[in-house]
Amino acid sequence: MMGRRRFVTRMIPTTLWTGVFMRGLSRNAEAKTVEQTSFKLFTQNEAEVLAAWCNVIVSGAQQAGVAQFVDQSLSGDQASSLLLLRYLNANNMADFYRKGILGIDTESRSRFGFPFLQLTGSQRKEMIAAAVASKMQVWRDPDPNFFYFISRSDAVDVVYGTQAGFADLGIPYLAHIPPPKPW
Amino acid sequence: MTEISHEKVEVVIAGSGIAGSTMAAELGEAGFSVLVLEAGPERRLSDMISSQIWSRRLRWAGPEVQETGDLVGAANFAMGWGTGGAGLHWYANWYRLHPDDFHVRSQYGRSLDWPISYDDLRPWYDHAQAYFGVSGDDDPNAPPGAPYPMPAIPMSSQSTAIKRGFDAEGLTLTSNTLAVNSVPYDGRAGCILDGWCDAGCPIGALANPLVLQWPRAKKAGVELRHNAYVARIETDSAGSKATGVIYIDENGQENFQPADIVISACHTIWNARLLLLSSDDTHPNGLGNGSGTLGHYFTSHALTTIHGLFEQETEPHTGVSGANTLCLDGYDNKQPAKDAFGSRAWLVGQAAKPNDLLGTALAKPEVFGAALDDYLRKASSHYGNMTVLCEEDSIPENRITLDPSKRDRFGLPQAHVTNSLPRANVVRSEIARSEGLRIFKAAGTSEAWAGPRNPMHMIGGTIMGSDPSSSVTNSFGQLHEVENVFVAGASLFPTPGAVNPTSTLAALVFRVADYIRTNRSSLLP
Numbered sequence: 001m002m003g004r005r006r007f008v009t010r011m012i013p014t015t016l017w018t019g020v021f022m023r024g025l026s027r028n029a030e031a032k033t034v035e036q037t038s039f040k041l042f043t044q045n046e047a048e049v050l051a052a053w054c055n056v057i058v059s060g061a062q063q064a065g066v067a068q069f070v071d072q073s074l075s076g077d078q079a080s081s082l083l084l085l086r087y088l089n090a091n092n093m094a095d096f097y098r099k100g101i102l103g104i105d106t107e108s109r110s111r112f113g114f115p116f117l118q119l120t121g122s123q124r125k126e127m128i129a130a131a132v133a134s135k136m137q138v139w140r141d142p143d144p145n146f147f148y149f150i151s152r153s154d155a156v157d158v159v160y161g162t163q164a165g166f167a168d169l170g171i172p173y174l175a176h177i178p179p180p181k182p183w
Numbered sequence: 184m185t186e187i188s189h190e191k192v193e194v195v196i197a198g199s200g201i202a203g204s205t206m207a208a209e210l211g212e213a214g215f216s217v218l219v220l221e222a223g224p225e226r227r228l229s230d231m232i233s234s235q236i237w238s239r240r241l242r243w244a245g246p247e248v249q250e251t252g253d254l255v256g257a258a259n260f261a262m263g264w265g266t267g268g269a270g271l272h273w274y275a276n277w278y279r280l281h282p283d284d285f286h287v288r289s290q291y292g293r294s295l296d297w298p299i300s301y302d303d304l305r306p307w308y309d310h311a312q313a314y315f316g317v318s319g320d321d322d323p324n325a326p327p328g329a330p331y332p333m334p335a336i337p338m339s340s341q342s343t344a345i346k347r348g349f350d351a352e353g354l355t356l357t358s359n360t361l362a363v364n365s366v367p368y369d370g371r372a373g374c375i376l377d378g379w380c381d382a383g384c385p386i387g388a389l390a391n392p393l394v395l396q397w398p399r400a401k402k403a404g405v406e407l408r409h410n411a412y413v414a415r416i417e418t419d420s421a422g423s424k425a426t427g428v429i430y431i432d433e434n435g436q437e438n439f440q441p442a443d444i445v446i447s448a449c450h451t452i453w454n455a456r457l458l459l460l461s462s463d464d465t466h467p468n469g470l471g472n473g474s475g476t477l478g479h480y481f482t483s484h485a486l487t488t489i490h491g492l493f494e495q496e497t498e499p500h501t502g503v504s505g506a507n508t509l510c511l512d513g514y515d516n517k518q519p520a521k522d523a524f525g526s527r528a529w530l531v532g533q534a535a536k537p538n539d540l541l542g543t544a545l546a547k548p549e550v551f552g553a554a555l556d557d558y559l560r561k562a563s564s565h566y567g568n569m570t571v572l573c574e575e576d577s578i579p580e581n582r583i584t585l586d587p588s589k590r591d592r593f594g595l596p597q598a599h600v601t602n603s604l605p606r607a608n609v610v611r612s613e614i615a616r617s618e619g620l621r622i623f624k625a626a627g628t629s630e631a632w633a634g635p636r637n638p639m640h641m642i643g644g645t646i647m648g649s650d651p652s653s654s655v656t657n658s659f660g661q662l663h664e665v666e667n668v669f670v671a672g673a674s675l676f677p678t679p680g681a682v683n684p685t686s687t688l689a690a691l692v693f694r695v696a697d698y699i700r701t702n703r704s705s706l707l708p
Contacts, residue, residue, distance in 0.1 A: 058552075058555060079244035082236050084239070086259060087260040088260075091247050152544075160544060161536070161539070161542075169560060169563040170560075170564065174233070175379070176231065176377065177229065
């Protein structure tokens with residue numbers, strides 16, 4: 001596990017981050033088609049925290065259904081999982097996300113006195129920047145830097161990695177076999 | 184637990200990937216009765232969905248590999264799960280090891296020697312490239328061999344942009360050699376360069392076991408049994424002959440499959456693990472481990488990717504996932520500077536989609552929010568990349584072991600890989616990184632950056648050798664201690680060179696299959 005943590009930390013140079021502004025609206029037309037559903041594994045609060053966290057990283061991730069995407073994959077067996085995490089730490093993927101979501105709120109309360117969902121936009125960005133820079137104050141497990149890396153990938157998947165996401169970026173999809181659904 | 188026993192076969196093979204399926208087809212066509220046991224589920228061409236998200240189902244879903252060291256983390260990404268194994272999502276880069284790669288110990292006093300030379304393998308390389316279907320043009324830096332059966336894939340917009348940098352550095356950028364059809368070949372379609380190789384190629388332009396080996400194997404009567412997780416190789420009471428394998432089926436039931444010949448053709452880590460799991464009173468430290476080298480001399484390639492944004496459009500979503508072009512200039516100089524050691528090869532212009540580990544988004548993992556969106560809109564049409572593979576010395580400290588404290592779902596010890604890059608190889612990798620950044624700057628990028636050093640490919644652990652006291656198998660992958668057990672795959676390589684291993688893996692499979700055919704009467708009772 002230590003090897004993986006170093007691997008990911010090295011992938012995220014801490015000096016390169018610069019602050020940015022969130023976009024308020026998703027450009028992703030597909031996002032509008034995702035309906036709010038009940039979750040199989042996450043509690044409603046866990047799902048909302050994860051979605052809000054991912055939405056700072058990739059604008060539109062919440063509407064595109066990132067929490068449902070992760071929840072759906074965690075509810076099945078590893079073989080059917082569509083998560084990038086399965087490459088890097090497949091030992092207990094549900095535990096990884098649950099602990100990470102708990103870490104978000106623990107850090108948020110320590111820094112700002114409120115849970116993540118009650119933070120302002122700039123406070124949320126400060127939290128993400130701290131994860132990128134490995135500068136969390138109290139959140140340790142799972143490694144916040146690694147959690148950022150994985151949740152960023154999930155958000156990129158649902159916003160940019162689908163046929164609609166490709167179209168939004170102006171990339172021809174060119175499928176041999178089109179996916180039966182985005183995820 | 185009640186054990187189910189099956190009718191004996193002449194050959195049982197663990198693993199249905201490129202090594203296992205090629206071996207099965209060869210031996211089946213030679214008249215052997217062959218059974219292949221695959222741990223994962225059945226795969227069909229319709230499973231090869233063009234999506235980085237959906238393609239993750241093709242990756243490893245067996246027991247996790249524990250990893251420690253500074254060059255680890257690629258195991259679950261690299262391995263496959265189901266019919267065809269990693270052969271369903273491989274990149275099809277096709278290179279021969281160079282003559283010096285076979286004699287590193289003799290020539291440089293470090294790493295290891297192979298028990299064979301390039302000349303021993305050359306005819307099998309020639310055979311393999313015709314069998315798989317390889318496209319490529321003549322490269323004066325590549326080892327000698329037969330002409331490739333197909334012309335090279337055309338240079339892409341991405342490679343054209345990057346070539347300026349190679350020209351400025353005085354380096355030669357050539358077309359790549361790929362097991363991808365540039366034109367229709369052997370009844371399979373030509374590539375349409377849509378960049379989905381690693382999600383699987385259902386049209387079969389990229390040679391994969393579902394379109395290449397399995398049709399041949401099935402026609403020859405080879406049986407393929409899925410969800411069959413091989414747990415150990417059984418031997419007779421004297422420990423001198425294998426009697427078959429124990430595997431666990433999808434219901435968790437133990438099965439005994441008797442066989443005259445057992446071939447372990449799993450991915451590198453699992454070949455070593457299977458032999459380690461097969462310890463008994465005669466072989467207390469693992470089958471074939473009388474030398475104490477089983478699991479040792481694990482190697483990888485130290486990979487660094489150079490990324491850049493170009494002024495001109497590069498169409499990065501098109502082409503092949505492997506690489507469009509190649510630079511082997513300087514490969515044979517294994518000592519490019521004081522304290523540096525190892526060959527290196529540049530693989531240039533890999534097709535990149537927005538997501539997944541090798542996508543454009545993760546090329547800049549520190550960027551988020553509006554900056555990420557801005558970057559992706561630029562990268563979608565102006566991104567370029569190239570990857571350098573650097574050699575890792577074979578040292579005994581880098582190894583595959585069993586971890587009794589971590590068990591898989593059947594209660595068997597998990598594999599543990601330890602791999603750290605020796606210092607001289609680190610220096611070599613850093614020289615290559617600087618070279619890559621110079622090339623990209625000379626190519627006129629508006630921005631160029633290097634990713635971290637990561638592992639690519641898993642090699643060694645059941646190394647071949649002439650001396651039974653310092654190797655696991657002979658040059659035919661046959662265990663020194665148990666003559667009817669063979670190993671197939673990159674786990675046999677004593678040294679990794681600095682090129683992708685599948686061409687060499689395939690050449691060895693054909694050589695071993697020929698040996699088994701030739702020695703049929705002595706290997707079968």
